[in-house]
Amino acid sequence: MARAAVSGRLTWRVATLVDARAEGASARTLTFDVPDWPGHLAGQHVDVRLTADDGYTAQRSYSMSAPADGTHVEITVQSVADGEVSPYLVDVLTVGDAVELRGPIGGWFVWRPEQADPVLLVGGGSGVVPLMAMIRARRAAGNRSLFRLIYSVRTPADEYYAEELRRRARDDHGLDVTVIYTRHGESAHRITVADVNTHGWPPDLEPACFVCGPTGFVETVADILVALGHDPRRIRTERFGPTS
Numbered sequence: 001m002a003r004a005a006v007s008g009r010l011t012w013r014v015a016t017l018v019d020a021r022a023e024g025a026s027a028r029t030l031t032f033d034v035p036d037w038p039g040h041l042a043g044q045h046v047d048v049r050l051t052a053d054d055g056y057t058a059q060r061s062y063s064m065s066a067p068a069d070g071t072h073v074e075i076t077v078q079s080v081a082d083g084e085v086s087p088y089l090v091d092v093l094t095v096g097d098a099v100e101l102r103g104p105i106g107g108w109f110v111w112r113p114e115q116a117d118p119v120l121l122v123g124g125g126s127g128v129v130p131l132m133a134m135i136r137a138r139r140a141a142g143n144r145s146l147f148r149l150i151y152s153v154r155t156p157a158d159e160y161y162a163e164e165l166r167r168r169a170r171d172d173h174g175l176d177v178t179v180i181y182t183r184h185g186e187s188a189h190r191i192t193v194a195d196v197n198t199h200g201w202p203p204d205l206e207p208a209c210f211v212c213g214p215t216g217f218v219e220t221v222a223d224i225l226v227a228l229g230h231d232p233r234r235i236r237t238e239r240f241g242p243t244s
């Protein structure tokens with residue numbers, strides 16, 4: 001399955017929305033049923049294509065938020081103000097509607113259940129989506145690798161998967177979760193070297209580092225990790241959009 005998931009030929013498939021739930025204040029998790037879905041790895045993404053009545057099409061990339069589960073593909077979409085595609089996916093698409101979807105895409109920003117090294121996940125805003133897929137895949141595989149997540153988000157109302165993350169931090173042995181608010185409370189701040197130093201792993205442990213979010217966030221965190229002594233070859237990044 002893993003080989004097919006990484007190198008399979010990409011074809012557009014019809015994906016029918018079978019479930020939708022709000023995720024924080026302005027995002028939505030969408031579950032599609034995709035017949036003949038070949039499976040995927042945590043960290044991979046799909047392209048979603050919308051077609052208007054006049055034939056105009058628009059496509060965007062979305063990371064999968066959950067590991068492979070038969071023909072189900074789950075994504076979480078943040079509504080971007082004035083965006084062409086995301087507000088439609090968050091506010092308009094209804095259970096039973098169909099879109100086109102192709103994937104899985106990406107063979108570098110992936111975590112495999114057979115990995116045993118410690119893992120540091122650092123997500124900014126919607127960048128937590130593929131990291132959540134890794135946390136869920138670890139649990140589903142019964143993998144005992146040490147995982148740490150540092151999640152930077154504006155306010156508690158903007159948090160994705162809030163209840164599940166708290167539950168997993170309590171119940172999933174070897175998983176630590178730290179949430180940093182950038183616009184909430186007296187300690188509101190953007191992620192610093194002290195945060196990564198305190199809540200990440202020391203470079204001596206040679207963790208696999210996955211960093212995902214807006215371009216500016218990813219560059220800041222990657223610079224911090226290198227400055228702290230992490231091997232750049234062990235830092236994998238995924239950029240979601242324009243500079244934050």
Ligand SMILES: Cc1cc2nc3c(=O)[nH]c(=O)nc-3n(C[C@H](O)[C@H](O)[C@H](O)COP(=O)(O)OP(=O)(O)OC[C@H]3O[C@@H](n4cnc5c(N)ncnc54)[C@H](O)[C@@H]3O)c2cc1C
Pocket residue numbers: 045060061062063064075076077078079080081082083084085086087126129130214238239240241242
């Ligand atoms: C590999 C990959 C994975 C991605 N995974 C996810 C995901 O899991 N969840 C998710 O919500 N998004 C994800 N994105 C971003 C997504 O592809 C779209 O860029 C986003 O949904 C905006 O599309 P739009 O059509 O609504 O906005 P557009 O019409 O393309 O843009 C409207 C305005 O918003 C700005 N903008 C565009 N994208 C962003 C952004 N990401 N953040 C802030 N401003 C932006 C544009 O500069 C423009 O000013 C991913 C992107 C990539 C490359």
